[in-house]
Amino acid sequence: MERLSLLKIPSGDDVMAGRLFTPKGEGPHPVILLLHGFPGVQQNHDLAMWLQNAGWSVLVFNYRGSWGSQGSFSFEHALQDVQAALAYLRREDVAAPYRLNLANLVLIGHSMGGFLSLMTAAAVPDVKAVASISGFNFGLVAEILGGEAKALAEVTAMLEESSYFLTGADGEMLTSQVTKHGPAWNLIRQVDRLTDRPVLLLGAERDQEGPVAVHHDTLVEAFTRIEAPHLEHILEDTDHNWTDARDRLSEHLLTWLAKLN
Numbered sequence: 001m002e003r004l005s006l007l008k009i010p011s012g013d014d015v016m017a018g019r020l021f022t023p024k025g026e027g028p029h030p031v032i033l034l035l036h037g038f039p040g041v042q043q044n045h046d047l048a049m050w051l052q053n054a055g056w057s058v059l060v061f062n063y064r065g066s067w068g069s070q071g072s073f074s075f076e077h078a079l080q081d082v083q084a085a086l087a088y089l090r091r092e093d094v095a096a097p098y099r100l101n102l103a104n105l106v107l108i109g110h111s112m113g114g115f116l117s118l119m120t121a122a123a124v125p126d127v128k129a130v131a132s133i134s135g136f137n138f139g140l141v142a143e144i145l146g147g148e149a150k151a152l153a154e155v156t157a158m159l160e161e162s163s164y165f166l167t168g169a170d171g172e173m174l175t176s177q178v179t180k181h182g183p184a185w186n187l188i189r190q191v192d193r194l195t196d197r198p199v200l201l202l203g204a205e206r207d208q209e210g211p212v213a214v215h216h217d218t219l220v221e222a223f224t225r226i227e228a229p230h231l232e233h234i235l236e237d238t239d240h241n242w243t244d245a246r247d248r249l250s251e252h253l254l255t256w257l258a259k260l261n
Contacts, residue, residue, distance in 0.1 A: 002052060009061055011084035014071030018061035020098060021052035027099030029057040033085060037111025039165040040066055042241045044110055050250040057100055061085055065167035072168025075138065075177045078112070082120045104128055108253065111136050111210065111240065115187065122193040129260055131200035131253065134240050136210045139186030140218065142178045188222040195226060200256045201233040202249070209240040232256060
């Protein structure tokens, strides 16, 4: 029968809180690593349950310094944390008892999680496919802002407000990480490393946090420019968190995932 397990996932010297949604059946089951955004307003447990019902094992976890996980939050740490979660899933003492089929491993992320999913998939060739929901392109924002003091101050204030919910983070530190890594964190510069696998980009037309003209359309254009054969992209009339379109969001994901098998 279906299970929901609470897991302790090591990352660095700390432990992250994770929840594994295991579907019915003997398995082994294909695996989704489902990544939430910044700071984690939408945890996407509803998506995890829909995906679980469709036969996927789904790991949802909280990055270091967020929502009960040990350690300090930073964007750099979050990228490391995704790699740590992948390493955890690959452990024999995890994969075997939870009946995980890691030959069918998919990354799906929302907002910052979309950024993390695409960056990680670009660096990890054995990720089978990757999907980004209202993905945020930190590197492109850094390149657009450049060194413009007023714009950087506005970004810092926005990050500072959200960092209230995180441990060890503040707006100034987070802004400095984004500007430091600028070009390397621009997802447009990663598309060449993703052309061999299915990529799904889901954008929200009423997205105020990550406007589609900046974060979605430019990435679609980059994939289209190199004639990426496995790209799918969809725009929905909804907001950043897909608040009034959760059912359509699940349908888009399940339809796309069904094509992978």
